[in-house]
Amino acid sequence: MIPSQEQEQWMYKNMLISRFFEEAIEKIYMEGKSPAFNMANGPIPGEMHLSNGQEPCAVGVCAHLNAEDVVTSTHRPHHVAIAKGVDLKGMAAEIFGKKTGLSGGRGGHMHIFDVDVNFSCSGIIGQSVGPAVGAALSRVMQKKSGIAVAYLGEGAANQGAFHEALNMAGVWKLPVIFIIEDNSWGISVSKRASTAIERNSDRASSYGMPGEFIPGNDPIAIFKTVGLAVERARSGLGPTLIEIETSRLAGHFMGDSEAYRPAGEKEALIKIDPIPVMKSRLADTYGWTDQDDAKLVEEAHSIVDEAIQFARDSEYPAPEEAMEKVFV
Amino acid sequence: MTQVKEKERKLTIARAMAEAIAQEMRTDEKVFVMGEDIGELGGVFGNTRGLHKEFGGERVRDTPISETAFIGAAVGAASDGMKPVVELMFVDFFGVCFDAIYNMMAKNTYFSGGNVTVPMVLMTSTGGGYSDAGQHSQCVHATFAHLPGMKVVAPSNARDAKGMMIAAIRDPNPVVFMFHKALQGMGWLGTEKDAIVHVPEDDFEVALGKAAITREGTDVTIVGITSGVHHGLKAARILEEQGVSAEVVDLRSLVPLDRDTVIQSVKKTGRLIVVDEDYHSYGMTGEIIATVVEAGVPLKAAPQRVAYPDIPIPFTRPMEQWALPSAEKIIEAFNKMKEI
Numbered sequence: 001m002i003p004s005q006e007q008e009q010w011m012y013k014n015m016l017i018s019r020f021f022e023e024a025i026e027k028i029y030m031e032g033k034s035p036a037f038n039m040a041n042g043p044i045p046g047e048m049h050l051s052n053g054q055e056p057c058a059v060g061v062c063a064h065l066n067a068e069d070v071v072t073s074t075h076r077p078h079h080v081a082i083a084k085g086v087d088l089k090g091m092a093a094e095i096f097g098k099k100t101g102l103s104g105g106r107g108g109h110m111h112i113f114d115v116d117v118n119f120s121c122s123g124i125i126g127q128s129v130g131p132a133v134g135a136a137l138s139r140v141m142q143k144k145s146g147i148a149v150a151y152l153g154e155g156a157a158n159q160g161a162f163h164e165a166l167n168m169a170g171v172w173k174l175p176v177i178f179i180i181e182d183n184s185w186g187i188s189v190s191k192r193a194s195t196a197i198e199r200n201s202d203r204a205s206s207y208g209m210p211g212e213f214i215p216g217n218d219p220i221a222i223f224k225t226v227g228l229a230v231e232r233a234r235s236g237l238g239p240t241l242i243e244i245e246t247s248r249l250a251g252h253f254m255g256d257s258e259a260y261r262p263a264g265e266k267e268a269l270i271k272i273d274p275i276p277v278m279k280s281r282l283a284d285t286y287g288w289t290d291q292d293d294a295k296l297v298e299e300a301h302s303i304v305d306e307a308i309q310f311a312r313d314s315e316y317p318a319p320e321e322a323m324e325k326v327f328v
Numbered sequence: 329m330t331q332v333k334e335k336e337r338k339l340t341i342a343r344a345m346a347e348a349i350a351q352e353m354r355t356d357e358k359v360f361v362m363g364e365d366i367g368e369l370g371g372v373f374g375n376t377r378g379l380h381k382e383f384g385g386e387r388v389r390d391t392p393i394s395e396t397a398f399i400g401a402a403v404g405a406a407s408d409g410m411k412p413v414v415e416l417m418f419v420d421f422f423g424v425c426f427d428a429i430y431n432m433m434a435k436n437t438y439f440s441g442g443n444v445t446v447p448m449v450l451m452t453s454t455g456g457g458y459s460d461a462g463q464h465s466q467c468v469h470a471t472f473a474h475l476p477g478m479k480v481v482a483p484s485n486a487r488d489a490k491g492m493m494i495a496a497i498r499d500p501n502p503v504v505f506m507f508h509k510a511l512q513g514m515g516w517l518g519t520e521k522d523a524i525v526h527v528p529e530d531d532f533e534v535a536l537g538k539a540a541i542t543r544e545g546t547d548v549t550i551v552g553i554t555s556g557v558h559h560g561l562k563a564a565r566i567l568e569e570q571g572v573s574a575e576v577v578d579l580r581s582l583v584p585l586d587r588d589t590v591i592q593s594v595k596k597t598g599r600l601i602v603v604d605e606d607y608h609s610y611g612m613t614g615e616i617i618a619t620v621v622e623a624g625v626p627l628k629a630a631p632q633r634v635a636y637p638d639i640p641i642p643f644t645r646p647m648e649q650w651a652l653p654s655a656e657k658i659i660e661a662f663n664k665m666k667e668i
Contacts, residue, residue, distance in 0.1 A: 039516050097644025105642065105647060106643060111462070123464055125421075187365045188369040189364065189390045189392075193390060194390070194392035318646070
């Protein structure tokens with residue numbers, strides 16, 4: 001399964017939007033947090049997990065999905081949300097804690113919910129997996145179309161929830177795909193130090209489903225492999241486990257000194273930043289010019305700027321609204 | 329008369345906890361530490377800083393993100409003669425591993441007729457106030473304290489943190505050691521300065537299950553734990569300006585609960601306000617009030633509670649700050665009492 005030129009450009013565009021969004025968030029997050037870095041301060045308080053470098057995992061998968069398909073994501077959700085088509089203004093406003101946010105400010109950056117495109121995420125490691133299995137089960141029971149995709153980090157594959165949910169999906173042959181974003185770090189602990197085998201995709205054999213490993217943080221390779229998994233899921237052939245080798249170009253969260261990284265690791269990762277790699281590929285394959293690029297970059301910036309401005313301009317909710325929405 | 333003046337040595341709770349664990353590890357080779365990012369990183373909240381360097385990876389073990397496995401393993405190791413100190417990074421994460429905690433750790437001693445001991449410490453961070461939303465900001469004091477078989481303690485300052493950690497490690501029973509993020513002394517979280525106090529260098533113990541009168545007073549008793557103590561002290565200073573003498577009781581321990589200190593204090597003051605960052609209903613605040621009422625203490629006014637409303641903790645700052653307990657809310661509660 002080979003992406004069309006249009007699909008490749010869509011992937012590149014969403015990678016750009018995602019990266020520019022993260023860069024904007026990164027800058028605004030630091031407002032009010034210097035000279036002393038205190039997470040509670042500034043227009044965006046709390047933890048912030050940026051997805052820089054992991055964009056291929058978002059676009060290579062979501063290029064195959066429609067709004068009706070369900071995606072559950074992680075504490076590092078922005079790139080996936082963008083590729084899934086989550087309302088960017090509503091998401092930005094939620095991250096700022098504004099009334100116009102997707103959840104009126106109750107959820108924040110780790111708890112983005114957009115029912116229009118069936119996207120959700122959570123701050124609990126491994127808790128993307130069960131809900132995706134349930135969504136897939138629901139579609140089967142209701143005889144409704146659509147599949148489910150669960151994103152998780154490589155660290156989450158050591159949670160019981162992962163193994164229990166995969167087994168159940170395998171037993172029931174559900175239309176669900178498990179995407180492991182392997183950025184090789186669980187906060188400060190490396191995959192090597194925490195995982196008994198090299199590739200989590202090998203674990204698929206325990207649960208009666210195909211397991212695929214995709215090296216190189218390559219959106220095209222991801223597109224191809226995931227395309228086959230999506231076909232399998234849509235045609236009732238059951239689940240697939242896919243591990244994608246990707247890179248975390250930022251810290252675990254903003255404020256992370258990353259002292260645990262071996263010297264030179266980050267510099268080496270920046271050299272293979274997937275965004276310039278994708279641009280070169282477009283140039284080589286389709287004659288993508290610098291002018292084409294400048295135009296798309298400008299468009300992506302303006303989409304991001306508009307969303308950020310919307311968030312900045314929006315009002316905060318009244319404090320008392322905290323009492324609403326516990327029950328409906 | 330000679331007076332030996334001890335040199336003042338102010339520590340954060342994070343450093344006090346690390347020092348306590350290190351001192352016990354030096355004298356007892358059965359003590360070891362497990363958890364996520366507790367090794368070279370020194371713990372996300374700094375309470376294992378320096379341990380990996382001093383004791384190495386065998387005794388200070390980074391684990392996979394597998395709480396069910398490593399807390400369950402701690403139960404097994406403790407039952408087999410070791411003294412594990414394990415960290416559940418955020419107390420909010422208990423959901424994944426609660427069987428290991430409340431059905432195993434807390435019950436094995438009883439089920440074995442006291443023949444099996446589980447001398448482990450489960451240390452875990454609590455509390456919010458810095459917009460980390462509802463899966464990283466809870467206290468859930470009562471959730472743990474409700475279930476029999478485990479001690480549940482939570483210091484409000486560095487001296488108590490050290491002495492209680494040493495007592496917890498030496499205790500033959502499982503101890504849940506909760507530390508509040510806003511008191512921890514990590515700059516990136518902001519810190520309550522009153523939690524940073526002088527800490528003696530020796531390996532002293534602070535008894536688990538003994539409350540402290542943090543400030544003496546005669547007109548109203550304010551009972552709290554961790555952040556609630558500091559809100560209580562601030563409120564007491566404001567009340568003093570209004571001519572009201574407030575006594576502040578730091579429970580320090582939810583299990584065992586020092587009911588007697590609370591009862592004696594309220595007998596003196598006749599008024600009671602209980603402060604808790606845990607949820608309002610079915611919680612510590614209700615337990616303390618029931619304790620005083622059951623004891624038949626004569627009251628000059630109906631007791632009040634200042635607790636977290638029964639809502640998931642919201643992310644956005646206006647909502648979260650509005651919902652948190654505060655000195656102002658304690659003053660409001662006091663003023664409300666006077667009207668009755």
